[in-house]
Amino acid sequence: MPPLIGIQMPVISLVDEGFSETVDRLNGLGINAIFVATQAFDRGVQGRHASFRPWPGHGPKEPDDHRGGAYVTQHAEYYSGTLLGPWPASDPEVQGVDVLERLIPVAQARGTKVYSFILENTHSGLTKFVPNWPKVLQVDAWGRADAYACLRNPDYVTWLLSLVEDQIKSYPIDGLMVGSERNGPLGNVLEDGGLARDGRPYCFCEHCVAAGEREGIDSRRAAEGYRQLYALAMGHDGPAEVGDTAYIRFWRLLLTYPEIIAWEQFWHRGYESLLQRIYGTAKFLNRDVQVGWHVWHHNSFSALYRAQMPFGQIAEYADFIKPVVYNTVAGYRLHAYIRALCTSVYRGIDEQTVYDLHRQALGYGRDEACAFDDLPGRGLSADYVRRESARTVVAVAGRAKVYPGIDVDVAAPDHVRRTTPESVHQSLAAAFEAGVDGVILSRKYSEMDTQNLAAIGRALQTLGRAVV
Helix, strand or coil, X not given: CCCEEEEEECHHHHHHHCHHHHHHHHHHHCCCEEEEEEEECCCCCCCCCCCCCCCCCCCCCCCCCCCCEECCCCCHHHHCCCCCCCCECCCCCCCCCCHHHHHHHHHHHCCCEEEEEEEXXXXXXXXXXXXXXXXXXXXXXXXXXXEEECCCCHHHHHHHHHHHHHHHHHCCCCEEEEECCCCCHHHHHHCCCCCCCCCCCECCCXXXXXXXXXXXXXXXXXXXXXXXXXXXXXXCCCCCCCCCCHHHHHHHHHHHCCHHHHHHHHXXXXXXXXXXHHHHHHHHHCCCCEEEEEECHHHHCCHHHHHHCCHHHHHHHCCEEEEECCHHHHHHHHHHHHHHHCCCCCCCCXXXXXXXXXXXHCCCCHHHCXXXXXXXXXXXXXXXXXXXXXXXXXXXXXXXXXXXEEECCCCCCCCCCCCCHHHHHHHHHHHHHCCCCEEEEECCHHHCCHHHHHHHHHHHHHCCCCCC
8 A cells, every 4th residue: 555645735725726736736746645724723734825934936925814714614503512603714815615525526536535634723812703712711720711722611522523523424534633732731831831822821610620629639729839830930939948949949849739740630631532532423423534633743842741642542542643743843843942941940950951851851863962052943853753753653553554744844933944855855764764654744735835845756756655
């Protein structure tokens, strides 16, 4: 069986460049699967190329007015049990376009698989336009609404399951990929929310508090501990004892408030439960639909997140796993992650020391032994792609397919290493050397430079992975 060669596709590119024309172009490169973003409030998988990056050489040069939502026809009968009903995308460039209705016949005629990509991210805040969305938001440790929906809120859970039911019953899709780039309250506080949000601890809504209490966790103690941890992370905690560092005070807080760890684990169990319910729902509706997960790039940076996301365990509720291994942009993202830690729990410890600790703890190779501030311009090596892909392959042990996400022009500031035809070839070669079942070219077709798209086709031919 030939490997799956997938690409992530925003709806606007199909409208801009033509459905048949785009699929033909992809087929000519050796691509045999399209992961089209059918539900998203995030520019990472929707919209044209980032306005701060050069035009990639295809599609319009003009920016788009992206708000997001559903890019398929939604059927009201599937949403009757939730406050969050159908919400079609209102982006003027694609308004009224049902991407699955138009794409599937074109793709099937050319032997190309179509996977629906549902991205649960709401980094952008665009959900403020959706009626009733404020009623499903998380609640932070101060009792304030948070920017993200709560994964235990029954209306939000029902809405997500409704999306899955609607799409599987309404369209002959080959598969479903779900992305949810979240971490628990502990990681969120320590890294000040990362690149896309703030670092407030969550969730203490009525649903989480009730579920936590049923498990015997004192939610008031947990909230109190997290408020103190947040103060420490922001540098606003009280006077320290002589000789104390932020790191020592962090451990003292964990010993004083074991509820901090208990609430972190509790939050993650809710996250995992949602993924399991989505998988079970999809397989109940159609056993042949392939269901898999886009696993956040954080898995390469955070020891805490990696400990919570063991691929061998995820394989129990996945037909495939897409570990994000965007190596060219990884240096920039890892640099930001370490800098955030050095303003919180590692405050007072130099960044180089913290980076060296993390790269060794996460199993990075000699190629990543560099000056910390060189990371954004240097990126991570192709060998990083091979190691992370191989780690996933070994962990799943054949119980799920492995399709690593390969970096092709992922948007980043000017000082960050850029994708080149050579790096495309090196990354693809490294992934296949690791024994993967296929690859998913990422983040989105609309930002991929024409030279790098051409390099994909040449690399697949050279590596003997082109689909005939």
